[in-house]
Amino acid sequence: MDPLESYYRHITRRSFFKKTATGIGGLALGSLLNGPGFAQPADPLQRGALGAAHLAPKAKRIIYLFQNGAPSQLDLFDYKPGLVDQFDKDLPDSIRGEQRVTGMTSGQSRFPIAPSMFKFSRYQNQQDGLWVSELYPHTGRMANELCVVRTLFTEAINHEPGITFLQTGNQLPGRPSMGSWISYGLGRVNENLPAFVVMISQGFGNMQAISNRLWSSGFLPSEHQGVNFRGSGDPVLFLSDPRGISRADRRRMLDAVAKLNQEEFDRTQDPEILTRIAQYEMAYRMQMSVPELTNIKEETPATLDLYGPEVTKPGSFAYNCLMARRLAERGVRFIQLYNRGWDQHGNLPHEISLQARATDQPQAGLLQDLKQRGMLDDTLVIWGGEFGRTVYCQGGLSRTNYGRDHHPRCFTVWMAGGGVKPGISYGKTDDYGYNIVEHGVSVHDFHATIMHLLGIEHERLTYRYLGRDFRLTDVEGNVIRDLLV
Amino acid sequence: MIKWEFIGRLHPLVLHVPIGLIFGLLLIEGLSWVVDSGTRAWRVCRKAYMTLLALSTVAAAVTGYILSLEGQTDGATLIRHKWLGITAAVVSLVLWILTIKSNTRVQAVFRVLVLWGLCALMVVTGHFGGQLTHGPHFLSTHAPPALQAFLGSAPLETRQPSADTxxxxxxxxxxxxxxxxxxxxxxxxxxxxxxxxxxxxxxxxxxxxxxxxxxxxxxxxxxxxxxxxxxxxxxxxxxxxxxxxxxxxxxxxxxxxxxxxxxxxxxxxxxxxxxxxxxLPQPDTTGQSSPEEISSHMDEALMRRLEDQQISIQRITQDDPRLWISFPAISDRVTDETVKQLMPLAPWIAWLDLSDTHVTSGALPWIAQMPALTELNLRHTGIDAEGLKSLVQNPNLERLNLSGISLDDTVVETLLNMPHLKRVYLWGSNVSQAGLQRLSAPRIEVITDATPSEVLSTDPNAVAE
Incomplete structure (x- = not known):
């Protein structure tokens, strides 16, 4: 075929318009890559799509301890002592209102109130104290650092849309994850590690599926998707060279592949090819940086003790918390942990105790470790699930055993460090822990606030796709200034 | 009933008509010298153009005058613009009469001279009008220096207040x-x-x-x-x-x-x-205004050399020329020599993160010469208490991370002498409790580790307090 003809055939309608719109497509696309060996952007100081933050960042990085499955706010942070007298009484219709309930409890003939069986203690903080349940003694002792939001609410009532909403700002799959937005907007600090790293730990009992859609870059260039570090074996698959392959061989192989890819790019102008070249290079650099990252032998026993006994077990929440600190030290912008196993529809007291034991000391230890290193001031730690759990019981109810269904109307998350007010709680729920009484925080508000802490004005980080500008907060979101230092 | 104000507000629309026409007329006059212009068509064309020019100039002047009655704007520039505009209207009428009447060659030359005069008048009038709309320095801000001098209006001196306390x-x-x-x-x-x-x-x-x-x-x-x-x-x-x-x-x-x-x-x-x-203006930065300007002052080749070594250099914000420099990719290779390399960028470095690197006290005299430095992270480095004394020279240092460094109580005096120090991180630094106490003066916040919260109560009734 005539070479010119074949070139034209490879140009899709969309890429043609994209190129003619941006003048020289290759030049514009070159700016997507700023690693060594690739087209350098005009200004060497530019980082990410924004070049630099809009506002001076309070948080230089984020560690998001996502508690997958929806922890019960009523058994951990949202103390409702008055409910003890309401045991097994029906939840008043005036409280439940028109609230839809999931298919799992909509068939129940009644909605009996299940007070938390756990004791709470009031820990000193910067206000009049923070009530935390006996499940979380270590976390309670960090009350002076916590900024507890009791009134986050969501629109989703099931896990998949709920977690997708929290992570991408939309219940439907396909949008970029929060970490991808940050990577896209602010770029990398450490050329040898991705800007967005994901780690998963398994829980106890009923676990909800999570998939790599949740850390996908959606319509953003795919180099911004989260890189999932695995819990066992090689943290990144196929990271080690096969036996008999030297690093020089690997380099030669990559150079050859890059050359072929570059030729393909010259022919088709498909920007994803450049992304692919960049990802091969990143993988090559990670062959060096990741083994160093996961070498926890250099940690002192005192540090390891902070995280509790599980810390040396790869794949545990404790191990991932330690890893999160090590990634934070190495300049990774967005460290996303998923801890599974909070979906306690039945047998809640037993299962939540196991979950709490696995998370309490590691997360408190992480805060302490960051504090000691002087990193808590510029690292934002976020803890929370995708929704809350109901005050009414799902299934059989006794004083010592009950279950709770999904509850989107209010749930508790906490943040620490990174420019949030330490030692406060925000928002009030009603006596049943069912509805918000004051200071409701929507998921969009939550996202806007997080981005603000990173120095991003959430309305000004956008990406044009399908003919319109998209952003993490879509058309909503207000920064909750009461939470900021 | 049309309001007068509406007529006035047509001024920005109407004023462009004579500007366009006068260049058309100049073209016609110019061409008439080089081609045979004695035909009737040429004369009609010229007269029609001239009539439109006169009409539109008068219309621009009238609408402009009505607009000025609204009193939105005041000042010398407006007065100049107004009178120049009225003069242009009068001259255009004179020129119209000349065009209709003149047929001798001398008259024709005079007519062309008046036309050029009117053109110059319009340029000047338009310039003042532009200043009214876009501000006095719209044109001159990015003009070449020679032209700026001619325009007589260099941009306002950016006020540079002192950075005294x-x-x-x-x-x-x-x-x-x-x-x-x-x-x-x-x-x-x-x-x-x-x-x-x-x-x-x-x-x-x-x-x-x-x-x-x-x-x-x-x-x-x-x-x-x-x-x-x-x-x-x-x-x-x-x-x-x-x-x-x-x-x-x-x-x-x-x-x-x-x-x-x-x-x-x-x-x-x-x-x-x-x-x-x-x-607030950041003290002792170079007094430049835009990040682009700053970049042009920074040595780009040097910057690329540093980036090739995987040193992370970025701006604090889009509008802030100051720099945030860190070394996460190469921390185990960073030495005092690396810091020395940064010195050409010294005026702009605000945040410097040397944590977990091999720097020693030998790097501190260099760091002392970074006047804009507000945040310095030396966690887990090889510096000592004696070397820290040179940091007293940093006028703006607010945060200093010394955690994980073995120091002693002599450091307390040094820290108290740092004029703007607000936060210092001293976990694991061997500074005695008494030393920490002395340091925690009202100005300085000392951070070591998170103090575990005490349990205040376990009595549910206390919740109502």
Missing amino acids: SITLYGALIQPILDSHCVSCHGPDRQSGQFAVHTAEALMAGGRSGPAVLPGAPQDSELMKRLQLPPDEAGHMPPQGKAQLSPVQISALAWWIQAGASSDPGVNRDEIPQSLLSL
């Missing part, structure tokens, strides 16, 4: 905001709405809508109301399409009004809320 709050914080966003329409050259803000007196005097600032009551002050109206609202300031104030700038104005809207000297830097400090 005691400053005129108004001069340092408020006037620069007004200078950058407001004075082109509300300043000495033009007072839209009979309101000007180039001095504190003018700002306090208010404008046609009454007083702009009510001390102590930002929510009732016209200034704040206008700034916070939705951008598409008619009264919103600055008008849609012009550069808008940032949220921080708006809160600075609100804070200043709340605090009494004083322009007296003697407000202490420490009284300004942390969130507004970013607006």
Whole structure:
């Protein structure tokens, strides 16, 4: 075929318009890559799509301890002592209102109130104290650092849309994850590690599926998707060279592949090819940086003790918390942990105790470790699930055993460090822990606030796709200034 | 019934017609010298053009005069523009008569001379008109220096208040905001709405809508109301399409009004809320304004060399030329020599993160020569208490991370001597409790580790307290 003809055939309608719109497509696309060996952007100081933050960042990085499955706010942070007298009484219709309930409890003939069986203690903080349940003694002792939001609410009532909403700002799959937005907007600090790293730990009992859609870059260039570090074996698959392959061989192989890819790019102008070249290079650099990252032998026993006994077990929440600190030290912008196993529809007291034991000391230890290193001031730690759990019981109810269904109307998350007010709680729920009484925080508000802490004005980080500008907060979101230092 | 004001507001539309026509007419006159122009068609064409030119010039002058009656604008530039415009209208009528009547060769030459004169007049009139619309420095700001001198209006000197601890709050914080966003329409050259803000007196005097600032009551002050109206609202300031104030700038104005809207000297830097400090000029940076300008001053080749070594250099914000430098990719290879390499960038380095590197006290004399430095992270490095003494020279150092470094109590005196130190991280530094106590003066916050919270109560009834 005539070479010119074949070139034209490879140009899709969309890429043609994209190129003619941006003048020289290759030049514009070159700016997507700023690693060594690739087209350098005009200004060497530019980082990410924004070049630099809009506002001076309070948080230089984020560690998001996502508690997958929806922890019960009523058994951990949202103390409702008055409910003890309401045991097994029906939840008043005036409280439940028109609230839809999931298919799992909509068939129940009644909605009996299940007070938390756990004791709470009031820990000193910067206000009049923070009530935390006996499940979380270590976390309670960090009350002076916590900024507890009791009134986050969501629109989703099931896990998949709920977690997708929290992570991408939309219940439907396909949008970029929060970490991808940050990577896209602010770029990398450490050329040898991705800007967005994901780690998963398994829980106890009923676990909800999570998939790599949740850390996908959606319509953003795919180099911004989260890189999932695995819990066992090689943290990144196929990271080690096969036996008999030297690093020089690997380099030669990559150079050859890059050359072929570059030729393909010259022919088709498909920007994803450049992304692919960049990802091969990143993988090559990670062959060096990741083994160093996961070498926890250099940690002192005192540090390891902070995280509790599980810390040396790869794949545990404790191990991932330690890893999160090590990634934070190495300049990774967005460290996303998923801890599974909070979906306690039945047998809640037993299962939540196991979950709490696995998370309490590691997360408190992480805060302490960051504090000691002087990193808590510029690292934002976020803890929370995708929704809350109901005050009414799902299934059989006794004083010592009950279950709770999904509850989107209010749930508790906490943040620490990174420019949030330490030692406060925000928002009030009603006596049943069912509805918000004051200071409701929507998921969009939550996202806007997080981005603000990173120095991003959430309305000004956008990406044009399908003919319109998209952003993490879509058309909503207000920064909750009461939470900021 | 059409309102007069409407006719006046057609001025910006009408005024472009004679400008276009006069160049057309010049072309016709020019061509008539080189081609045979004796035909009737040429004459008709020239006369028709001239008639339209005269009519539109008069129309521009009349609409402009009506617009000036609205009194939106005042000042010397307007007076010049008005009289030049009227003169242009008169000259265009004269030229029209000449064109209709003249047929001798001498008359034709005279006519062309008047035409050139009118053209020059229009350029000057248009220039003043442009200044009224876009501000006095619209054209000159990016003009070559020679042309700037000719235009006689170099951009306003950016006010560079001193960075003393005691400053005129108004001069340092408020006037620069007004200078950058407001004075082109509300300043000495033009007072839209009979309101000007180039001095504190003018700002306090208010404008046609009454007083702009009510001390102590930002929510009732016209200034704040206008700034916070939705951008598409008619009264919103600055008008849609012009550069808008940032949220921080708006809160600075609100804070200043709340605090009494004083322009007296003697407000202490420490009284300004942390969130507004970013607006203050950063002491001892090079006094350049835009990040692009700064970049052009920085040695680009050097910058690339540093980036090739995987040193992370980035701006703190898009509008802030100061730099944030860190070494996460190469921390185990960073030595004192690496710090020395950064020295050409020293005036701009604000955040320097050397944590977990091999730097020693040998790097500190270099760091002492970074005047803009506010945040320094030396965690887990090989520096010692003696070396830290050189950091007393850093005038702006606010945060210093020394955690995980073996020090002793001699460091306390050094830290107390750092003029602006606000936070110091000393976990694992072997400084005694007494030393930490001494350091935790009102000014300095000492961070070691998180103090575990005590349990205050377990009594549910206490919740009602």
